[in-house]
Amino acid sequence: MSRRALVFGGSGAIGRALVGRLLAAGWTVDALSRVARPSQPGLHWHLGGFDALPALPDRVDAVLSCGPLDHFSLWYADAGPAGARVVAFGSTSDATKQAADDPDERALAARLREAGDRLFAAADARGAAATLLRPTLIYGHGSERNLGRVVALARRRGVFVLPADAGGLRQPVHADDLAAAALAAIDAPAAAGRAFALPGGETLRYRDMVARTLAVLAPPPRLLTLPAPLFGVALRLAHRAGQLQGLPAGAVARMREDLVFDPAPARAAFGYAPRPFLPEASMFPD
Ligand SMILES: NC(=O)c1ccc[n+]([C@@H]2O[C@H](COP(=O)([O-])OP(=O)(O)OC[C@H]3O[C@@H](n4cnc5c(N)ncnc54)[C@H](OP(=O)(O)O)[C@@H]3O)[C@@H](O)[C@H]2O)c1
Incomplete structure (x- = not known):
């Protein structure tokens, strides 16, 4: 008999890929x-969200969360099915935004850490095994944040401007590699009761990540770099003119920071093998 999975966030970039992989695996x-x-x-879609949940199956082999971890952890602690394997996505933002200047970003990091703790405590109380997967910056079909925002701004102006020192290291990770990781984690005994960072398979500088992304677009917007002080002035002017909606202030500050995580524990526990950074134009529909 086929195994049964309950998937939250199944319509998102990771979720879509995960649902496809689960179906393909029977x-x-x-x-x-x-x-x-x-x-x-x-595949049965149930209509509802965490604030208005429909009746859900109570006997499942695995519960997977590819949406907001805080909502999921509250639901799981309250009503999660007994005995099911749990694999949930969080974020490395729980660490990278912990000391951010922006209070909203610090609050997000705290919420993610609390949600992770709640998930493991609830799984322990049920005698279930939980795994928390913490991706770095996600890209791929259906992922509209991060590089999607950069592309939208660049398309609007035909040019994207970066400070010359935007050299912080990044490891963009493809949503389908995350889906593969979640599927592999379900049956990996070494993944039970643990959290793993899931970086992409290539580490590159922020400006190179943006340059490679813009280069696949048609027509490719220009990438312009400005000396950091001049960029600071341009940024303040653009903010004042309301031209930077969708680009949080903290995101600009972090362009200089290295946000790097080690894939080795995930590789050892469930064979995690992410691809190098390969953006495609079709990932960024107009
Ligand atoms: N995007 C990134 O770069 C990034 C980086 C690191 C970690 N993550 C984490 O990875 C996971 C997936 O990220 P994502 O960007 O693919 O997806 P997402 O936009 O966070 O959400 C995925 C799906 O979750 C459902 N969802 C969102 N808010 C909901 C709510 N309040 N109640 C019920 N369902 C809700 C939505 O489904 P419906 O609209 O169909 O209901 C949505 O399609 C999330 O846990 C995210 O925090 C993301």
């Missing part, structure tokens, strides 16, 4: 969305 999938979606053989 699982029956129950997925939740706040938007009505057509079911298909093996």
